Amino acid sequence: MSAGAVVSQLPWMWLVSRASGLMLLVLFSTVFVLGISARLGSRLRSMPRFAVAELHRTLALFSVALLALHVATAVLDPYVSIGWWVAVVPFTAHYRALALSLGTLAVDLGAAVLITSLVRRRLGHRWWRTVHWLAYASWPLAFMHSLSAGNDMSIWWVAALVWGSLSAVALAVVDRILFARQSRGGRTSARTRSSGVAISVHPGVRS
Amino acid sequence: MKSSVVLRIDRIACDGRGTCGEFLPELIELDDWGYPIIADGPVPRGLERLALAAVEMCPKMALQLRANEDDTRSGSESTEELR
Amino acid sequence: MSSAQLLRHMGSNQPTTGCRRLLPPEPWAPAGLAAHLQRHGALVHHPSSDAWRAATFGEIERAGLVGRGGAAFPTVRKLRALLAHRGRPFVIANGTEGEPASMKDRVLLARSPNLVLDGAALAASLVGAGEIIMVVHRDVRDSVDAALAERRRIRLDSTKFRVVTAADGFVAGEASAVVNWVGRGAPIPLGKAPRMTERGLQGRPTLVQNVETLAHLGLVGRHGAEWFRQVGTADEPGTMLVTLAGSVVRRGVFEVAIGARTSHVLELAGGPSEPIQALLIGGYFGTWVPSPAALSLPFSASGLGVGLGAGLVVALPAARCGVLETAQLVRYLASQSAGQCGPCKFGLPAIAEQLELLAAAMPVRFDDLTRWVDEIEGRGACGHPDGVARHIRSALDVFGDEVSEHLVGRCSASEKRASLPLPTCEPL
Numbered sequence A: 001m002s003a004g005a006v007v008s009q010l011p012w013m014w015l016v017s018r019a020s021g022l023m024l025l026v027l028f029s030t031v032f033v034l035g036i037s038a039r040l041g042s043r044l045r046s047m048p049r050f051a052v053a054e055l056h057r058t059l060a061l062f063s064v065a066l067l068a069l070h071v072a073t074a075v076l077d078p079y080v081s082i083g084w085w086v087a088v089v090p091f092t093a094h095y096r097a098l099a100l101s102l103g104t105l106a107v108d109l110g111a112a113v114l115i116t117s118l119v120r121r122r123l124g125h126r127w128w129r130t131v132h133w134l135a136y137a138s139w140p141l142a143f144m145h146s147l148s149a150g151n152d153m154s155i156w157w158v159a160a161l162v163w164g165s166l167s168a169v170a171l172a173v174v175d176r177i178l179f180a181r182q183s184r185g186g187r188t189s190a191r192t193r194s195s196g197v198a199i200s201v202h203p204g205v206r207s
Numbered sequence B: 001m002k003s004s005v006v007l008r009i010d011r012i013a014c015d016g017r018g019t020c021g022e023f024l025p026e027l028i029e030l031d032d033w034g035y036p037i038i039a040d041g042p043v044p045r046g047l048e049r050l051a052l053a054a055v056e057m058c059p060k061m062a063l064q065l066r067a068n069e070d071d072t073r074s075g076s077e078s079t080e081e082l083r
Numbered sequence C: 001m002s003s004a005q006l007l008r009h010m011g012s013n014q015p016t017t018g019c020r021r022l023l024p025p026e027p028w029a030p031a032g033l034a035a036h037l038q039r040h041g042a043l044v045h046h047p048s049s050d051a052w053r054a055a056t057f058g059e060i061e062r063a064g065l066v067g068r069g070g071a072a073f074p075t076v077r078k079l080r081a082l083l084a085h086r087g088r089p090f091v092i093a094n095g096t097e098g099e100p101a102s103m104k105d106r107v108l109l110a111r112s113p114n115l116v117l118d119g120a121a122l123a124a125s126l127v128g129a130g131e132i133i134m135v136v137h138r139d140v141r142d143s144v145d146a147a148l149a150e151r152r153r154i155r156l157d158s159t160k161f162r163v164v165t166a167a168d169g170f171v172a173g174e175a176s177a178v179v180n181w182v183g184r185g186a187p188i189p190l191g192k193a194p195r196m197t198e199r200g201l202q203g204r205p206t207l208v209q210n211v212e213t214l215a216h217l218g219l220v221g222r223h224g225a226e227w228f229r230q231v232g233t234a235d236e237p238g239t240m241l242v243t244l245a246g247s248v249v250r251r252g253v254f255e256v257a258i259g260a261r262t263s264h265v266l267e268l269a270g271g272p273s274e275p276i277q278a279l280l281i282g283g284y285f286g287t288w289v290p291s292p293a294a295l296s297l298p299f300s301a302s303g304l305g306v307g308l309g310a311g312l313v314v315a316l317p318a319a320r321c322g323v324l325e326t327a328q329l330v331r332y333l334a335s336q337s338a339g340q341c342g343p344c345k346f347g348l349p350a351i352a353e354q355l356e357l358l359a360a361a362m363p364v365r366f367d368d369l370t371r372w373v374d375e376i377e378g379r380g381a382c383g384h385p386d387g388v389a390r391h392i393r394s395a396l397d398v399f400g401d402e403v404s405e406h407l408v409g410r411c412s413a414s415e416k417r418a419s420l421p422l423p424t425c426e427p428l
Helices: A001-007 A012-040 A047-078 A097-120 A125-132 A133-151 A157-183 B019-023 B043-055 C003-008 C033-040 C050-063 C076-085 C104-111 C114-126 C138-153 C177-183 C210-228 C262-268 C323-337 C342-359 C367-377 C384-398 C400-407
Strands: B005-009 B028-030 B037-038 B063-067 C091-093 C131-136 C160-164 C206-208 C239-246 C251-257 C275-281 C285-289 C312-317
Touching: A012 A047, A012 A133, A012 A157, A047 A097, A047 B019, A047 B043, A097 A133, A133 A157, A157 C104, A157 C114, B005 B028, B005 B043, B019 B037, B019 B043, B028 C050, B028 C076, B028 C138, B037 C131, B043 B063, C003 C206, C033 C138, C033 C210, C050 C114, C076 C104, C076 C114, C076 C206, C091 C104, C091 C114, C091 C177, C091 C210, C104 C114, C104 C138, C104 C210, C114 C138, C114 C206, C131 C138, C131 C342, C138 C312, C177 C206, C206 C210, C206 C384, C210 C239, C251 C262, C251 C400, C275 C367, C275 C400, C285 C384, C323 C384, C323 C400, C342 C367, C342 C384, C342 C400, C367 C384
Parallel strands: C091 C131, C091 C206, C131 C160, C239 C312
Antiparallel strands: B005 B063, B028 B037, C239 C251, C275 C285, C275 C312
16 A cells, blocks of 8 residues: 555544644643632743733633634544534534533533633623633533543553643642632731831830 | 823722732832732823733733823812713 | 710800801700701702702802811712713712711701701702612611601602611711612722712712711701801801810810811810810821810811811820820721722731830831831722821821830820720721
């Protein structure tokens, strides 16, 4: 068989769909961790803190593009029939319904987060924040979709990326919970600029 | 050269996250608890775009750009249109 | 507090500097509607007549009436501002009296509720309000209810009245806090924009006016601008109610002509009960002035150089420590922050802590203290931090010598305990 014939017989759609799916998991996990970092006010190397939030937003938008590729290739794949609506309407696929529906639900929640973020000025902070918290539900759904719809966990580096993503996200969630606990005590003392030195003398004598 | 916009802040929405002070130290200083102290007066022309970006970046949407004549100091209702 | 106790807060001797406009004459006449109408006459409105409206606005403007709640904002401008915005306005009579040492609003509502109701009804006619909401301190709720019942029986007012018991707390009397209390049950300020005259209760233009201002309005509506200006000064015309407290012989609420000699004002309360070193003018958010220097000055904003605020005058004895009193008051004010804005929520307790250390003549971060006082100004959603900053600056000035003593570990007061009355410091 010629090289050209081998190449033309590769199931491109399916390959791109799998690859983009893996990339999407890693990217989504990164966006998730960055989102929590931004909230916690942590620094990222020498990046200023506001840049962490900006990176979170930029990567989130990029992952939308990647998601479009992932869904398109899955739908266009000639070997399996998946309708376009499966991307947004859960429990309608004929092939591996549960696995795909998990992905669909993740997409639906993600779409809500995206749309509310685009109109957050009009929406007001309270509603934006309420919907944004759906992201915490979206990630586990995406993860379980990866495990059930993906077939490549036998490849060692795929498994590494998948379990690595889980670890990173789990750590971030723990951080977020600890931060919430600690914040309840609230800021009490001055943080930065105070002179910190008492300037009055106390000889210990009172009239 | 002065522009005709001022930075205003919704003090109740502000949480002291400090994004604005970090991004725009030319106009915004953070106090000992991380809350912004905004420089008086209109935004200098050269900093207008940065001020707009700072407004976009505020995680609580507490920062605003307003037209210069709009004075919202308490008690001062001098700019009302009177009949 | 019972009405009998409230009655005791009425000054019993009114020398010529006192003027009896708002408060009924002695012996204490019953606060009934008949006596009120007999004394003041009827107040007639013509809300459908533009000519009447224009003429009345003109009188109020010429009278130069300003708010008696603390901000001294020109009443006519506030009334006119409502007309500029869309929506059927509300009138809210603010009798919250969040300032703990002030009694004037309560005494006024107990003794002359009809005058306040008259003024509120007049304001409502002028701005076309659909409803008047009386927000009154719980001590005087009965008095206001009774007065309204009498008026309703003879259908005196065309505008609907509603009575709401005011919330407790220092900031509960702030205009937007009152609106928030009536609208959502939360007596905390809403922020400076939009203004209540533009969007207040239920999104409609809302007039929030102190009850004493409304009482004056009720009289201006009857007697006109010239009459109103017969007493007081040219820039600050009319009378005002003051609450005299601290080291005076007879604490209470008195009506004074603005511009009267400050010593005469104190005399209404029988004068100082012991030598005094300073007066706190306006409220606990107000300003200290030194005594005896202030006593020879006219009791007016331009005379004393400080705003008269809510008409509180507290006499501080020379024997006490001004720094300690200030520290205690500031700690109270810090506890009364609504806690919505960082600079107030964190700055005030930090300032209070340093002032307490100073009062105890212990080592203090004095540079930080003065810097924080400068920094809190203008950085809250309401005027609370501004009032505290003003109070502290005046204290550091008036008690400057004492402050210097404390900075080297001494206190020169003979009575090292605080004396000014405070409610129990429960934060909101």
